[in-house]
Amino acid sequence: MTRVKNNTIQFILDNEIVTIDFVHCSLAPTTTLLTYLRSLPDHKGVKEGCAEGDCGACTVVIAEQKNGTIHYKAVNSCLVFLPMIHGKQVITVENLAHTTTAKGLQLHPVQTALMEADGTQCGYCTPGVVMSLFGLYKNVPAPDRTEVEEYLNGNLCRCTGYQPMINAGASLPANNDDWFTENEEHTLQLIQTINTPQTSITIETSTQSYFQPLTIDEALQAKETHPDAVILSGSTDISLKQTKQFELLQTVIDLSAIDSLQEFTETDTVFTIGAGMALESITKKLQNQLPVFTEMIRLFASKQIRNLATIGGNIASASPINDAIPLLFSLEASVTLTSRSEKRELSVEDFILSYRKTAIQPNELIENIIIPKPKNNCSNRFYKVSKREHVDISSVSAGFSLELEGNLIKKIILAYGGMAATTKRATKTENFLLGSPWDQRNIQQAMLIVKDEFTPLSDVRAGADYRTMVAGNLLMKFYLETIA
Numbered sequence: 001m002t003r004v005k006n007n008t009i010q011f012i013l014d015n016e017i018v019t020i021d022f023v024h025c026s027l028a029p030t031t032t033l034l035t036y037l038r039s040l041p042d043h044k045g046v047k048e049g050c051a052e053g054d055c056g057a058c059t060v061v062i063a064e065q066k067n068g069t070i071h072y073k074a075v076n077s078c079l080v081f082l083p084m085i086h087g088k089q090v091i092t093v094e095n096l097a098h099t100t101t102a103k104g105l106q107l108h109p110v111q112t113a114l115m116e117a118d119g120t121q122c123g124y125c126t127p128g129v130v131m132s133l134f135g136l137y138k139n140v141p142a143p144d145r146t147e148v149e150e151y152l153n154g155n156l157c158r159c160t161g162y163q164p165m166i167n168a169g170a171s172l173p174a175n176n177d178d179w180f181t182e183n184e185e186h187t188l189q190l191i192q193t194i195n196t197p198q199t200s201i202t203i204e205t206s207t208q209s210y211f212q213p214l215t216i217d218e219a220l221q222a223k224e225t226h227p228d229a230v231i232l233s234g235s236t237d238i239s240l241k242q243t244k245q246f247e248l249l250q251t252v253i254d255l256s257a258i259d260s261l262q263e264f265t266e267t268d269t270v271f272t273i274g275a276g277m278a279l280e281s282i283t284k285k286l287q288n289q290l291p292v293f294t295e296m297i298r299l300f301a302s303k304q305i306r307n308l309a310t311i312g313g314n315i316a317s318a319s320p321i322n323d324a325i326p327l328l329f330s331l332e333a334s335v336t337l338t339s340r341s342e343k344r345e346l347s348v349e350d351f352i353l354s355y356r357k358t359a360i361q362p363n364e365l366i367e368n369i370i371i372p373k374p375k376n377n378c379s380n381r382f383y384k385v386s387k388r389e390h391v392d393i394s395s396v397s398a399g400f401s402l403e404l405e406g407n408l409i410k411k412i413i414l415a416y417g418g419m420a421a422t423t424k425r426a427t428k429t430e431n432f433l434l435g436s437p438w439d440q441r442n443i444q445q446a447m448l449i450v451k452d453e454f455t456p457l458s459d460v461r462a463g464a465d466y467r468t469m470v471a472g473n474l475l476m477k478f479y480l481e482t483i484a
C-alpha cells in the first residue's frame with residue numbers, strides 16, 4: 001500500500017520547492033498549469049492563445065527525473081492540470097536568462113540565437129517559441145533543419161514568419177550544457193526531497209475529488225469507488241472538456257504517475273507498449289524497429305502534444321479521425337484490459353465498437369497495447385491526409401499492410417480513418433485483392449471497389465467526394481511504394 005499525500009502537491013519553480021494546498025487556496029486540482037503560472041507576478045511571459053493545444057503560446061518545459069537523470073520536454077501548459085507536475089520542475093521563459101556576479105545578466109543561448117536571427121516581431125508567440133527551442137537545445141545537439149521544424153511545428157506566429165526562427169534553431173551549438181545542466185544535481189536533490197517517500201495523491205475540495213495513484217491496482221480501486229470518475233493519462237483530450245466546454249470535472253483519476261503503465265518491453269514476436277507511454281517516448285523505442293509507427297507519430301499533432309498524449313488515451317478516445325487506430329488495425333494489434341479480478345486481451349478491431357464507443361468495462365483500464373512484429377515479407381504504411389501536415393486532424397487516414405507470396409497477395413489489411421463513424425476496414429476490397437497478383441490492373445479495379453465501400457460525411461475538413469477519391473488514391477500510392 002503506497003502512502004497518500006492529502007490535498008497538496010509539490011514541484012520546483014524558480015529553483016525552489018513550491019507547495020500548493022488545494023484546500024487552503026483558490027486553485028482547483030484541475031486548474032491548468034497555464035492559468036496558475038499567469039496568476040503569478042513573475043511568470044506572465046507564458047501566454048494564452050487558444051487554450052486547446054493548437055498555438056504553442058503557452059509552451060513551458062517540464063524537467064523530470066528518470067533513472068537518475070533529468071529529461072526536459074516542452075509541453076502546452078494549457079493542457080496540463082496542476083497535479084500532473086507533482087515531483088517535477090517547471091521551467092518558463094523567465095527562468096532562462098541567468099545572472100552571474102562576474103557577467104551580470106546572461107541570456108540563454110536559445111534567446112541569443114533567436115535575437116540574432118531576428119526571430120521576433122510583436123513578441124506574442126516568442127516565449128512559446130523560446131521554450132520550444134529550449135526543449136530542442138536540451139534534447140538535440142547541433143540540430144538540423146528537419147529537427148528544428150519538428151520542435152517548432154506546434155508554435156504559431158502571425159507576424160515574424162518561420163524562417164528566422166528555423167535559422168535560430170539551426171544555429172544552436174553541439175554542446176548543450178547550460179546553467180540548467182550545472183544545476184542538475186541540486187534539482188535532483190529537490191525532486192528527491194519531494195518524492196521521499198513517493199506518495200499517491202488524493203485531493204478533496206468542496207467541489208472536486210482528484211486522485212493520482214501510483215499503481216494500477218490503486219487506480220482500479222479508485223475506479224470501483226468512483227464509477228463516474230473521469231480517467232486521464234496525458235489529458236490532451238480531457239482537459240478540453242474543462243477549457244473549451246466549461247465542464248466541471250467532479251471526480252478525476254489521473255494515471256500519469258503510474259510507472260508500470262509507461263513500460264515498454266519486447267520479445268522475438270511482439271512489442272508491448274504501456275498504455276500510459278507518451279507518443280514521443282514510443283518513438284524513441286520504435287524508430288528503428290517499426291518505422292511505420294514512428295511515421296504515424298511524426299504526423300501526430302505537435303512535439304508539445306506528443307510529449308503528453310498517450311497511446312492508451314488515443315485508443316480509448318475511439319475517434320473516427322484518430323491516427324493510431326487505423327495503423328493498429330493494420331498491424332493486428334491488441335489491447336490488454338485489466339480489472340481487479342482479471343486481465344483480458346482484445347484485438348483493437350474488436351475493442352472499437354461504434355462511434356467513440358469501446359468494449360472497455362466500467363471496472364477496467366487499458367494496461368498495454370501489444371503489436372505483433374511484422375514479418376520480413378510484409379509491407380506496412382500509414383498515410384494521413386489533412387489540410388496542414390502538422391497540428392491538424394486527418395481528413396482521411398489509412399493503415400495498410402500487405403504480405404506477398406511471389407507476386408500474389410497472401411494477406412492484405414486496408415484500414416481507413418475518416419471514412420465512417422469508426423475506423424473501418426475495406427473488407428470487400430481486401431477480399432477482391434486476396435490471392436490476386438499485386439499489379440496495377442488489380443489496383444485500378446480495387447480503387448473502384450474501395451470507393452463503393454464507404455459513404456463518408458462532408459464536414460469542415462473535407463467533402464464526401466474528396467474523401468472517397470483520396471481513399472482510392474491512397475491505395476494506388478501504397479501499390480506504387482511497394483512494387484519491387
Ligand SMILES: Cc1cc2nc3c(=O)[nH]c(=O)nc-3n(C[C@H](O)[C@H](O)[C@H](O)COP(=O)(O)OP(=O)(O)OC[C@H]3O[C@@H](n4cnc5c(N)ncnc54)[C@H](O)[C@@H]3O)c2cc1C
Pocket residue numbers: 052053054230231232233234235236237238239255275276299300301302305308309310311312313314315316317321322323324360364365366367391392393394
Ligand atoms: C491540439 C491537438 C492536436 C491533436 N492532434 C491529434 C492528431 O494529430 N491525431 C490524433 O489521433 N489525435 C490528436 N489529438 C487528440 C489527442 O491528443 C489524442 O487522442 C491523445 O492520444 C489522447 O491521449 P491522452 O493521454 O492525452 O488522453 P486523455 O485526454 O488523458 O484521455 C483520453 C481518453 O482516454 C481515456 N483513457 C486514457 N488512458 C486510459 C487508460 N489507460 N485506460 C482507459 N481509458 C483511458 C480517458 O478516460 C479519455 O476518455 C489532438 C489533440 C489536441 C488538443
Ligand code: FES
Pocket residue numbers: 047048049050051052053054055056057058059076077078079
Ligand atoms: S494556449 Fe494555445 S497551445 Fe496552449
Ligand code: FES
Pocket residue numbers: 119120121122123124125126156157158159160
Ligand atoms: S512575433 Fe508576433 S505572433 Fe510571432
